[in-house]
Amino acid sequence: MVLREKMNAKMGDAELVAGIQRLKQEKDIVVLAHFYVQDEIQDVADYIGDSYQLAKLAKTTPQQTICFCGVNFMGESAKILSPGKRVIMPDIKAGCPMADMITTDEIERVKAQYDDLAVVAYVNTTAETKAHSDVCVTSSNCLEIVRSLPQKNIYFIPDINLGSYIKSQVPEKNVILHDGFCCVHHKIRVPAVQEMIEANPDYKVLVHPEAQAEVVALGDVVGSTKVLLDEVKKNDAPGYIVCTEVGILHQMQKAAPGKEFLVPTRTQTCRSMKRNTLQKLYDAMDTMTPEVKMDEELMQQALRPLEKMMELSLNLVR
Ligand code: SF4
Structure with a gap:
């Protein structure tokens, strides 16, 4: 174990919090935390929000380094929307099981079956999935965006539950569902x-x-x-x-x-989100690693559906 790790291992929560506050100033870092991470991380974060709110904030905050406390598709979205900034994560291996349930082969298979099809991806998807999609949506704007699309056929990926909700609310579209689900909400x-x-x-x-x-x-x-x-x-x-x-x-x-x-069910806890800890947050800020690194071309391709969502959302507000 290197000396720094030995020292950090002995730090209590109060010291870690003080260290995190100090590192924010010293290294020009903004800490963004999803609503589902542990309480003590929410308390030390500069901003708390859902994945879309945080991705937008990543773009507008002045700090040049973003420390994203969430799951890895969220870090990716922050990087895609703010390619000039450094994005680090306390635990870059914290993945979303639902985001991993769809493959690009499946998307391409459905695309080949319809002439008049829009692939609508929930923001809870990997950059690879986004790159094969036409537009992203969140749980807040999905109904309006799906209604506003010119295509009759909508392939909604990957969440079958959110997709079923859209299908019930937008009967004028032919909503084709994928069978992914969030293990926390599904239970x-x-x-x-x-x-x-x-x-x-x-x-x-x-x-x-x-x-x-x-x-x-x-x-x-x-x-x-x-x-x-x-x-x-x-x-x-x-x-x-x-x-x-x-x-x-x-x-x-x-x-x-x-x-x-x-809370009706004892299992309403996302284990991936809970992989973020104060210690890992401190270590990430101290070492400026692990950093979200992405292929330029993939970032460009994944940006398109995110920008499309923003453009359509703006039109809906007007
Ligand atoms: S709560 Fe569900 S959708 Fe969110 S990260 Fe966990 S598994 Fe994924």
């Missing part, structure tokens, strides 16, 4: 949610559309992590039944202290 079961609703009829049910359709149907509010957090900020219910990854509870509890937050 939330209807009986567990119903039991909580029966015991707490005044509580609001907040559901992320990556959950299965039967769970989505029970939601008072269905939307991205940001939408669900914004709902809690209204503070107009005695409690909430939260059907998404438990990391978001940290910000929800801050937004509505004293309210009760219930």
Whole structure:
């Protein structure tokens, strides 16, 4: 073990936090953290958000180094949108199992079957997948973007649950589904949610559309992590039944202290997100590694659907 590792290994959380704050200044680093990472990382981050919010922030923050606490497709998106900046991650091997469920061969096979087809990729995809897609979407803008596309046939990848939600809301399109899923949201079961609703009829049910359709149907509010957090900020219910990854509870509890937050399933934890630790964050900032490195051509190709999403989102706002 090198001397620095030996010294760092002995640091407690308070020292790590102080060290992270110092390194931000010394090395001109901004720390971005996804809502699903551990509480102590959210507390030390400069910005907390969903993957799309953070990718946009990566582009606009003045710091020349971004330390992205999330899973690796998020680091890739930050790099694609800000190619001139250095992007480092506490754990570059933290991958998203759902993003890995689709292959480019599958995409090309479906493309070959239709003349009038748009490949719509959830932002939770690898750069390779994005490079084979026409437009990206988030759980916040997917309905509007799919509605606005000229193509009749939509191949939505990779999340079958979000895809089914789109299919139900946009019946005028022929939405072809892939069978990927987020193992965290997919495991939330209807009986567990119903039991909580029966015991707490005044509580609001907040559901992320990556959950299965039967769970989505029970939601008072269905939307991205940001939408669900914004709902809690209204503070107009005695409690909430939260059907998404438990990391978001940290910000929800801050937004509505004293309210009760219930989680229907014990497995609502993303192990990949939890690979990010304070120690790894400190080490990444200290050594400026591991760094997200990508092939120039791949970055260019993956940028297209991200830019298309931004262009269409702007048109929707107008
Ligand atoms: S919560 Fe689901 S979609 Fe998000 S990184 Fe984990 S496995 Fe992937």
